[in-house]
Amino acid sequence: MAFALRSLRIFCRNIHNGNGNGALLSLRKSNTKLNLIRITERYKSTIEDSVPKIAGSLTNISVTSSSIPSLQQNLNEKKEQNESNTNNEDEEDRKQREQSWKMMKISFIIFGVSLGAMGGMFIYDISRPVYDENGDLVEDEFSHLPFFQQLWKRLYRELTYYKKLVQEPSREKLLPDPLKYPYIQPPxxxxxxxxxxxxxxxxxxxxxxxxxxxxxxxxxxxxxxxxxxxxxxxxxxxxxxxxxxxxxxxxxxxxxxxxxxxxxxxxxxxxxxxxxxxxxxxxxxxxxxxxxxxxxxxxxxxxxxxxxxxxxxxxxxxxxxxxxxxxxxxxxxxxxxxxxxxxxxxxxxxxxxxxxxxxxxxxQEDESQKEQQSNSKPLTSKWSKTFFR
Incomplete structure (x- = not known):
């Protein structure tokens, strides 16, 4: 008790005399310790709070790793779907090509039948028997032959005529006869x-x-x-x-x-x-x-x-x-x-x-030779015979 009173008396004297630095230092030391204690407590609480988060992250990682097979399955499904779509498109293209070729064949058949019918009508028209305006048959050199033979002979005659029309001149005399007197025909x-x-x-x-x-x-x-x-x-x-x-x-x-x-x-x-x-x-x-x-x-x-x-x-x-x-x-x-x-x-x-x-x-050489010969003759050779009589 006496020691405590004595310490308090010394503390008060020091404060009154302005020597309170020691006391302040002692107080600051105690405050520093308090700060260290508080920081340590905060760090512990932070670690404790972070432990569940790490566990949650690990849980998420485990969940993500467990979802990889499902993603692979989705990719496979998409690939199969694309392949099925491609096969469907190829099948549609094949059917379209077959349809186009079928229509083309039908068109060729129709064209061939039409062309054959027109050709047959043309052949019959140029080879059939000829009738006059009264409806009577006009006989020719093939009238006594069978019907189909008549058609063939007349067709051959007409084709020969058209062949000559293309290959031979259009007329026998291409120019008129030469001009007669008093007209002048060039030689x-x-x-x-x-x-x-x-x-x-x-x-x-x-x-x-x-x-x-x-x-x-x-x-x-x-x-x-x-x-x-x-x-x-x-x-x-x-x-x-x-x-x-x-x-x-x-x-x-x-x-x-x-x-x-x-x-x-x-x-x-x-x-x-x-x-x-x-x-x-x-x-x-x-x-x-x-x-x-x-x-x-x-x-x-x-x-x-x-x-x-x-x-x-x-x-x-x-x-x-x-x-x-x-x-x-x-x-x-x-x-x-x-x-x-x-x-x-x-x-x-x-x-x-x-x-x-x-x-x-x-x-020119001949003329020059003639001149030379005429100049080389003696003058008396040019005189006439009557001159010497």
């Missing part, structure tokens, strides 16, 4: 191909099809116009395309006759110019063409030129005019002899120019 007949001899077809996106005139075509036609040559256009082009071109190509009418595709003979896939039906003496007929198949029946009458491709520096028509005028000037009796000679060359006009050059040189 030679010049047969010209139109395409790639006089004009060249050209096609572009901007203009479409158009025909280009060969250089010198106007001078060529004017130089050989009647009465020197009877100019005839003989081409495998159709009349619908040839006539407008010739109208613009020959406004002066130098071309006397025009023969188109229906006047040709169709042989082995080629339209051949039939000179036997031209109604002229073949000794006086000259055919100018670039295609040997077009004149294969009468090669002796053909002058084959290189094909013109549309170049602007071409001078072939000028040389051709000179060649033909030479034939006319020399009054060749049979042009086939001259044409047969030039047919052996690839470019006969070039050979003709060379021959003309050699002939001109020869003529």
């Amino acid at each position: 030679y007949t010049l047969v010209l191909e139109m395409t790639d001899v006089l004009v060249h077809p050209d096609w572009t996106y901007q203009t479409g099809w158009r025909f280009k005139k060969r250089p010198g075509v106007d001078q060529f036609l004017e130089a050989l116009a009647p009465p020197q040559f009877e100019i005839v256009i003989y081409t495998a082009e159709s009349g619908m395309s040839a006539f407008p071109i010739l109208d613009s190509l020959d406004p002066n009418g130098y071309i006397m006759y025009r023969l188109v595709r229906d006047a040709t003979r169709f042989v082995d896939g080629h339209h051949v110019k039939d000179l036997d039906a031209i109604n002229r003496d073949l000794k006086k007929v000259i055919v100018v063409d670039w295609n040997a198949n077009s004149v294969k029946f009468h090669p002796d009458n053909a002058l084959k030129l290189p094909r013109w491709n549309g170049n602007d520096d071409d001078t072939t028509l000028y040389d051709l005019a000179a060649f033909l005028k030479t034939i006319h000037a020399t009054s060749v009796d049979d042009v086939r002899d001259v044409l047969s000679y030039y047919r052996q060359f690839d470019n006969p006009l070039e050979v003709f120019r060379e021959n003309q050059r050699k002939l001109l040189l020869q003529m």
Whole structure:
């Protein structure tokens, strides 16, 4: 008791004297201990609270791991469903293809039956017996035969007629008879191909099809116009395309006759110019063409030129005019002899120019020799005999 009173007296004295630091320190030490105790209690409570959470997480993990087989099962079900959908689509496509092919076969059958019925009606129509306007039978050379044989014979006759209509010229005489006096018939007949001899077809996106005139075509036609040559256009082009071109190509009418595709003979896939039906003496007929198949029946009458491709520096028509005028000037009796000679060359006009050059040189040499001979004679040789009497 006395010790306690003494301690309290000392504590109060210290406070009164301002020396209370020790007491404060002792109090702070006790407060620090209290803080440490509180922090420890909080940490324990935190650990205790976290233990159930960890258990819950483990429980969730176990639940998740237990749900993996169910997810795999769902994936398998989806895969099976996709495969079943794909199989259904393939089955539908197969059925659709079968249906389309079935409809196509039915369409072909209907088309074939219709075509056969129309063909049968056409055959019967052109081969049946013919009746006049009164309903009486018109007899022909097959009327005495059995019915089906009549049909066959008449069908063969009609098919032969249409075959000749396509393959042979449309008439026996392609040109009229030569002109009689007092009209002037040119001594030679010049047969010209139109395409790639006089004009060249050209096609572009901007203009479409158009025909280009060969250089010198106007001078060529004017130089050989009647009465020197009877100019005839003989081409495998159709009349619908040839006539407008010739109208613009020959406004002066130098071309006397025009023969188109229906006047040709169709042989082995080629339209051949039939000179036997031209109604002229073949000794006086000259055919100018670039295609040997077009004149294969009468090669002796053909002058084959290189094909013109549309170049602007071409001078072939000028040389051709000179060649033909030479034939006319020399009054060749049979042009086939001259044409047969030039047919052996690839470019006969070039050979003709060379021959003309050699002939001109020869003529100049002959004239020079004659002048030399006349100058070398003595002066008395020119006097007449009466001069010496």
